[in-house]
Amino acid sequence: MDGSIFDYIIVGAGSAGCALAEGLTRDGRNSVLLIEAGGSDRKFWIKVPIGYGVNFANPRLNWGYHAEPDPALNGRVVYWPRGRVIGGSSSINAMAYVRGLPQDFDDWVSQGAEGWSWEAVRPAFEQMERHLERDAEGRPRQRWDGPLWVSDLSDQMNPFSRRFLAAAGECGWAQCEDLSAATAEGVGYYRSTVRNGLRCSSADAFLAPARRRANLKVVSQAVVERITFEGRRATGVALRLQDARLSVRAGREVILSAGSVNSPKLLQLSGIGPAELLKSHGIAPRQDLSEVGRGLQDHLAISHLFRATAPTLNNVLGRVAPRLWAGMRYLSTRRGPLGVPVNQVGGFLRSDPGQPVPDLQIYCNPLSYWSSPAGRPVLDREPGFLLSAQLCRPDSRGEIVLRSANPEDAPVIRANSLATEHDRDGARRCLRIIDRLAAAPSLAGVVRERLVPEPAMTDPEELMNDxxxxxxxxxxxxxxxxxxxxxxxxxxxxxLRVHGIGGLRVVDSSAFPSVTSGNTNAPTMMLATRAAEMILEDAATGRQERELAHAT
Ligand SMILES: Cc1cc2nc3c(=O)[nH]c(=O)nc-3n(C[C@H](O)[C@H](O)[C@H](O)COP(=O)(O)OP(=O)(O)OC[C@H]3O[C@@H](n4cnc5c(N)ncnc54)[C@H](O)[C@@H]3O)c2cc1C
Incomplete structure (x- = not known):
């Protein structure tokens, strides 16, 4: 492979990289090389939806990053899983499918991302989705016919979830029929990227059909170490494949889809980033772009755990005989508790009527568990559930910074949580909304005790400390x-073109101007679906070549 040339090189076969590879190879005209650091996704616990907890800290599938001690979180070092496998984080994620709220994309436009308004992006969601749901009589119904399966699994979800929906109704929040496409306040069952009882990752949806095309080559277990250039035009990448160091060339473009941690790291390793930072690591700046790595946003959530007097998923998964029964049922029918992700119900809420749009996302998982020191979920044997809440649109921004010029070193991740009063107030609103839900009769009636934080903790300041x-x-x-x-x-x-550099784009979640209100897998795949169209359009119109002037 050393020295070979492809029209396009994509770095990273994650949520974005797989969708992009599909779009760029569809017309058969362009040769595409897709390079992935991780290995195969053909693993039982990746495909079985309940396997989420098993993969969460598996170093064979996961970059397993840790953020730097976070001052606002008592100096804690928080675990940051990221998929390192075909399918990327979409192969290890919790499968909740949420497009994001219309204002998220309209706000992208006001931050300079012209052409990414809700009206502009909505057709791309519809183009990639295939919804499997049921009509009012319970008969199966399909909407749209894209490659990404988005399933309504509410008929298999734990009955405890209905109590949450009733409690939300008692608090005055409306039900939302399809949470994946929520455009306003509402609670309901989460839709899941699941196809016939198996995870439908970006690799399953997009890469599997594209792999059958002769113009796509996929190389796994290969780590890209830097981009190569002629002047200020990207010409290829240097990579490590097992013990060999190789270079491959891109006739048209190099596209980074290595995710929000590794795309900025690769730009910085390649001399594109804040000049002072690069020089401090002995890297000659090729393009002084101060915002590379900066602008990091994320969702920070708090969960309260409850013991329940009514049965929950703990009655099945926390006990040997019911778990075996569920396993047998799953193996014979691909249905039941193992075929359904743990994020079952929740929604987008306005924490008070003064909020113009939903400001909080909530979850109720009909299962209580906590993390072992190694990061593995530990299930409670007794029935329980958890209520979680997060601010939809934090405005704190952190950064990803090279630790050294050695590509093998994990970058420094500074989350910079709760850096603004807006976000600290959002955290307090999260705590209030959890209390309000837990006090609603349908939940309060089945709460034996709050396990974490301890029941005696009611003072708002103490809850904020927790x-x-x-x-x-x-x-x-x-x-x-x-x-x-x-x-x-x-x-x-x-x-999605890197300012001042020709033949180089970044297409993944790192390109969002700001985080969307909900889970980020759907908007990442949407962004890649649109990016493929833009890249082909630019090639067809010669726009990329003409505008190379911006790279000299
Ligand atoms: C544990 C977990 C649970 C989540 N749950 C949900 C959920 O339920 N719903 C939801 O919507 N979102 C969820 N997310 C978030 C969502 O999955 C991500 O936002 C999305 O997958 C990001 O896509 P991406 O393409 O930007 O990056 P990724 O999917 O992470 O892809 C990046 C790819 O690039 C590869 N790569 C990186 N560096 C290199 C290199 N140097 N050389 C070669 N390859 C490289 C990586 O191995 C990876 O495969 C979750 C994420 C995690 C980690």
Whole structure:
């Protein structure tokens, strides 16, 4: 492979990389090389939806990053899983499918990402989705016919989830029929990227059909170490494949889809980033772009755990005989508790009527568990459930910074949580909304005790201390190579091209101008679906070549 040339090289076969590879190879005209650091996703516990907990800390599938001690979280070092496997984080994520709220995308436009408004992006969601749901009579119904299966599994979800929906109704929140496409306040059953009882990752949806095309080559277990250039035009990448160091060339473009942690790291290793930082690691700056790595946003959530007097999923998964029965049922029918992700119900809420749009996302998992010191979930044997809440649109921004010039070193992740009063107030609103839900009759009637934090803790300041002691990322880092209007305030232009460099784009969650209100897998795949169209359009119109002037 050393020295070979492809029209396009994509770095990273994650949520974005797989969707992009599909779009770029569809017409058969372009040769595409997709390079992935991890290995095969053909693993039982990746495909079985309940396997989420098993993969969560598996070093063979996961980069297993840790953020730096976070001052706002009592100096804690928070675990940051990221998929290192075909399918990337979509192969290890919790499968909740949420597009995001309309204002998220309209706000992207006001941050300089022209052409990414809700009206502009909505058709791309519809194009990639295939919804499997039921009509009012319970008969199966399909909406749209894209490759990504989004299933309504509410008929298999734990009956305890209905209590949550009733409690939300008692608090005055409306039910939302399809939470994946929520555009306003509402609670309901989460839709899941599951196809016939198996995870439907970006690799399953997009890469599997694309692999049958002769113009796509996929190389796994290969780590890209830097981008190669002629002048200020990207010409290929240097990579490590087992013990060999190789270079491959891109006739048209190099596209980074290595995710929000690794895309900025690769730009910085390649001399694109804040000049002072690069020089401090002995890297000659090729393009002084101060925002590379900056702009990091994420969702920080708090969970309260409850013991229940009514049965929950703990009655099945926490006990040997019911677990065996569920396993047999799953193996014979692909249905039942093992075929359903743990994020079952929740929604988008306005914490008070003064909020113009939903400001909090909530979850109720009909299962109580906590993390072992190694990061593995430990199930409670007694029935329990958890209520979680997070601020939809934090405005704190952290950063990803090279630790050294050695590509093998994990970058420094500074989450910079709760850096603004807006976010600290959001944390307090999260605590209030959890209390309000737990006090609603349908839940209060089945709560035996609150396990964590301890029941005696009711003072808002003490609860806030507990928040700082336990809140965690829900794994939605974005915006570390964000789109915007110019090189002083962003990394990419609205067509995802790196400012000032030719033949180089970043297409993944790092390109979001700001984090969306909900889970980030859907908008990442949407962004890649649109990016493929833009890249082909630019090639067809010669726009990329003409505008290379911007790279000299
Ligand atoms: C544990 C967990 C649970 C989550 N749950 C949900 C959920 O329920 N719903 C939801 O919507 N979102 C969820 N998310 C978030 C969502 O999965 C991510 O936002 C999304 O997958 C990001 O896609 P991406 O393409 O930006 O990056 P990724 O999917 O992470 O892809 C990046 C890929 O690039 C590869 N790569 C990186 N560096 C290199 C290199 N140097 N050389 C070669 N390859 C490289 C990686 O191995 C990886 O495969 C979760 C994430 C995690 C980690």
């Amino acid at each position: 928040y700082r002691a336990r809140a965690s990322t829900v794994f939605h880092p974005t915006s570390t190579c964000r789109m915007g209007s110019g090189p002083r305030t962003s990394v990419l232009d609205p067509r």
